[in-house]
């Protein structure tokens with residue numbers, strides 16, 4: 001095994017693998033990932049695979065949108081299915097208080113923004 005590297009990533013869960021993937025994509029060659037067990041054998045192994053599209057935090061929303069696009073890109077690059085099956089989901093507002101609550105209002109505004117960006121969102 002290499003004894004030196006410019007970047008050493010500890011942990012081969014989804015975060016470590018994503019960092020390695022992106023560093024390589026941006027042209028960094030001298031990086032290694034150390035995993036004490038099997039790749040993804042930590043929390044990533046157990047994740048249910050839910051991928052949300054809306055968050056009250058715009059940066060998280062952007063990251064979610066990027067991730068969904070990235071799955072398609074990885075399938076194209078690798079020729080392998082990543083097994084991503086977008087099934088949709090819904091937010092249920094049961095009363096006006098829920099809708100007008102700061103965070104949820106923000107979520108609805110984000111939904112409207114995402115709709116403008118092309119995500120299929122239906123507000124009723």
Ligand SMILES: Cc1cc2nc3c(=O)[nH]c(=O)nc-3n(C[C@H](O)[C@H](O)[C@H](O)COP(=O)(O)OP(=O)(O)OC[C@H]3O[C@@H](n4cnc5c(N)ncnc54)[C@H](O)[C@@H]3O)c2cc1C
Pocket residue numbers: 010011012013014015016034035036037038039040041042043044045046047048049050051
């Ligand atoms: C039951 C369950 C369901 C979940 N469902 C979802 C979901 O539907 N959607 C969602 O977005 N998130 C979900 N999550 C959360 C998600 O799984 C985690 O946020 C994510 O996997 C964390 O990734 P990670 O790379 O940070 O950590 P991990 O996947 O835990 O990876 C850390 C890795 O580091 C390695 N490691 C640790 N210490 C060392 C060391 N000293 N040297 C070398 N290697 C080391 C471990 O072996 C492990 O492989 C779920 C989590 C659980 C437990």
